[in-house]
Amino acid sequence: MTEAPRFLRPVTTPSADVGMAVTFEAPLPLDCGRELAPFTVAYMTYGTLNADKSNAVLICHALTGDQFVASDHPLTGKPGWWITMVGPGKPIDTDRFFVICSNVIGGCMGSTGPAEVDPSDGNPWGLNFPVVTIPDMVRAQKRLVEHLGIDKLLAVVGGSMGGMQALQWAASYPDCVRAVVPIACAARHSAQNIAFHEVGRQAIMADPDWQGGEYLLHNTKPAKGLAVARMAAHITYVSEMALQRKFGRALQNRDAKSFQFTPDFQIESYLHHQGASFVDRFDANSYLYITRAMDYFDLAEEHGGQLSDVFRLNSARFCIVAFTSDWLFPPVENKRIAHALNAVAAQVSFVEIKSDKGHDAFLLDEPEMFATVRGFLNHAAQDLS
Amino acid sequence: MTEAPRFLRPVTTPSADVGMAVTFEAPLPLDCGRELAPFTVAYMTYGTLNADKSNAVLICHALTGDQFVASDHPLTGKPGWWITMVGPGKPIDTDRFFVICSNVIGGCMGSTGPAEVDPSDGNPWGLNFPVVTIPDMVRAQKRLVEHLGIDKLLAVVGGSMGGMQALQWAASYPDCVRAVVPIACAARHSAQNIAFHEVGRQAIMADPDWQGGEYLLHNTKPAKGLAVARMAAHITYVSEMALQRKFGRALQNRDAKSFQFTPDFQIESYLHHQGASFVDRFDANSYLYITRAMDYFDLAEEHGGQLSDVFRLNSARFCIVAFTSDWLFPPVENKRIAHALNAVAAQVSFVEIKSDKGHDAFLLDEPEMFATVRGFLNHAAQDLS
Numbered sequence: 113m114t115e116a117p118r119f120l121r122p123v124t125t126p127s128a129d130v131g132m133a134v135t136f137e138a139p140l141p142l143d144c145g146r147e148l149a150p151f152t153v154a155y156m157t158y159g160t161l162n163a164d165k166s167n168a169v170l171i172c173h174a175l176t177g178d179q180f181v182a183s184d185h186p187l188t189g190k191p192g193w194w195i196t197m198v199g200p201g202k203p204i205d206t207d208r209f210f211v212i213c214s215n216v217i218g219g220c221m222g223s224t225g226p227a228e229v230d231p232s233d234g235n236p237w238g239l240n241f242p243v244v245t246i247p248d249m250v251r252a253q254k255r256l257v258e259h260l261g262i263d264k265l266l267a268v269v270g271g272s273m274g275g276m277q278a279l280q281w282a283a284s285y286p287d288c289v290r291a292v293v294p295i296a297c298a299a300r301h302s303a304q305n306i307a308f309h310e311v312g313r314q315a316i317m318a319d320p321d322w323q324g325g326e327y328l329l330h331n332t333k334p335a336k337g338l339a340v341a342r343m344a345a346h347i348t349y350v351s352e353m354a355l356q357r358k359f360g361r362a363l364q365n366r367d368a369k370s371f372q373f374t375p376d377f378q379i380e381s382y383l384h385h386q387g388a389s390f391v392d393r394f395d396a397n398s399y400l401y402i403t404r405a406m407d408y409f410d411l412a413e414e415h416g417g418q419l420s421d422v423f424r425l426n427s428a429r430f431c432i433v434a435f436t437s438d439w440l441f442p443p444v445e446n447k448r449i450a451h452a453l454n455a456v457a458a459q460v461s462f463v464e465i466k467s468d469k470g471h472d473a474f475l476l477d478e479p480e481m482f483a484t485v486r487g488f489l490n491h492a493a494q495d496l497s
Numbered sequence: 498m499t500e501a502p503r504f505l506r507p508v509t510t511p512s513a514d515v516g517m518a519v520t521f522e523a524p525l526p527l528d529c530g531r532e533l534a535p536f537t538v539a540y541m542t543y544g545t546l547n548a549d550k551s552n553a554v555l556i557c558h559a560l561t562g563d564q565f566v567a568s569d570h571p572l573t574g575k576p577g578w579w580i581t582m583v584g585p586g587k588p589i590d591t592d593r594f595f596v597i598c599s600n601v602i603g604g605c606m607g608s609t610g611p612a613e614v615d616p617s618d619g620n621p622w623g624l625n626f627p628v629v630t631i632p633d634m635v636r637a638q639k640r641l642v643e644h645l646g647i648d649k650l651l652a653v654v655g656g657s658m659g660g661m662q663a664l665q666w667a668a669s670y671p672d673c674v675r676a677v678v679p680i681a682c683a684a685r686h687s688a689q690n691i692a693f694h695e696v697g698r699q700a701i702m703a704d705p706d707w708q709g710g711e712y713l714l715h716n717t718k719p720a721k722g723l724a725v726a727r728m729a730a731h732i733t734y735v736s737e738m739a740l741q742r743k744f745g746r747a748l749q750n751r752d753a754k755s756f757q758f759t760p761d762f763q764i765e766s767y768l769h770h771q772g773a774s775f776v777d778r779f780d781a782n783s784y785l786y787i788t789r790a791m792d793y794f795d796l797a798e799e800h801g802g803q804l805s806d807v808f809r810l811n812s813a814r815f816c817i818v819a820f821t822s823d824w825l826f827p828p829v830e831n832k833r834i835a836h837a838l839n840a841v842a843a844q845v846s847f848v849e850i851k852s853d854k855g856h857d858a859f860l861l862d863e864p865e866m867f868a869t870v871r872g873f874l875n876h877a878a879q880d881l882s
Contacts, residue, residue, distance in 0.1 A: 340699050355688035
């Protein structure tokens, strides 16, 4: 195990530092039957680990997130994706907690993924990279947490795919986590969610610049396909109501319809912007792999579909947070998790927050979410003293 | 006006007859300021026009529909798209009513559209075709109805974009229609609907085989882009619940996940099938034009946003039908139409049908819809005697 943190310059982001990174030589066994060796986990930490190493909070990122939860993104220069939640005095208070956030394996911000170099031939992995799963991602995170000398996390927190990872932590390592906060997520991906992901993947793979996944070798980039994928996905992140309120049928920089196929409506320009800016920061193959991991996620699968069996004997306390207008992971799916936990008498709070901002509410200014997470973590931390 | 019905062989469907067609020499003025001359309307009729020409029912098709409402499709060989609704003894009873259904202008089944020949240069129109609107489509239908010698339609019936046309008939020609049946539609396209359409258009235009719209000249076809567009749209036609019930997370012809990017889940195979079969029957540019027409639709726009003003002095009776699980045109949008009609004391029935089949319910076996339409048309026909 090569454990010295180092700065990485991944294939896709040659000019950007990705924070800290650790490369493990011991293989990471994967659900597909293959293994990764060596593999790298890129991560950021915030705050200070206390003497008994009991104040560590792992934050898991969503599909297109990364380790820069509370610091500027090295490529875009934008603030961290959850600075409202994480920082000094914030609900996840870095004055009190040692916060860890790592890029998932399969990702494109320094952790081993399809855009990184396959040591067997020195070329980018591309589609030779193994299909990874949420449990695989969590297995890699566990290695990082061990590397940091932490036996038991105070909490694992995440929204969307981050919430899936939080649940997986409870399932895979029930003795290594005191508190679990899955936000705006589900214990399995629905048919509709798989469908939207497949549309995105098909859009990417339809782009000739994708080159059968070998675009890095050909010095191309399936930018159009990836932008279409992002545009389609983005619609699912916001509520119909929010789109109507924010954009409605308002025209973009014009007084009348153009009778052309250039964007007339603000909603069109907005989507184009979402697509274009995404392409600049994200790897298309990573998008394929991570969406696939989400599609494959079904926590109860190994327990004959009995979700409650996943949590049997689990001593962690759970705080499940859902948003009323989230139609990607609707409250009923979040509630299903709470019910399963109740069925095995686990400690669980369920909070359904009234919001019209859709799935992305978990990334936005939601005071009730902040208060909930703050209170829950305070409570979990009190147990320690 | 060349009024003799003739059989057409459009550019895109060289081997298929498109039913009847009439070509008008007198120009069709368009909302964009341009005009079409000559222009052709391809159509089908069913049943017999009575002596006083009072039993004509115009059926308007949806985005990807056509004139083959109650007879086999010449390209696919499949039964008409609304044979449950239209035919002898059916709710729209061709033993009693003379049913007309025409392909919209901008379409690709024989009516003048982007795949037809531009008379100015002998090439397919492509993007030189003017951007048409729902009112333009209805203006062309009006010419057909006049050509058939009909002053006043007994009814105009349509679902989805067909419902938009039905509403537009009431707005444009209030004295020419006795009864209006807009099903599963809205008086305007929402921001979310525009967004999904723009994703589809971008997918088509991102396909290099689209060739800037001139694929027919280059003997190519943006099949991949059009398939992605159809896949994305198809998700919006069905409810989350129906997808979950029909497919859930079931795998397609395999016992375990493949850990590949080929379709593992039934929902993926189903979407692929939807995409592939659509490409065989539909023109990509028509898809651009017709989605644009829907996006542009906002019935109240010319009345300062006052929808009720559209229907002032309208003597037609209306029957508005909505489906509870339709999230493309949710009941609240259908209700808005009913409220606007109520506000001007128009004769209106509003029926919200409990269904979990989503938007496509209007094309499926929905006994309450059948009974509603049957009863409403019977009633409208009684007024005549």
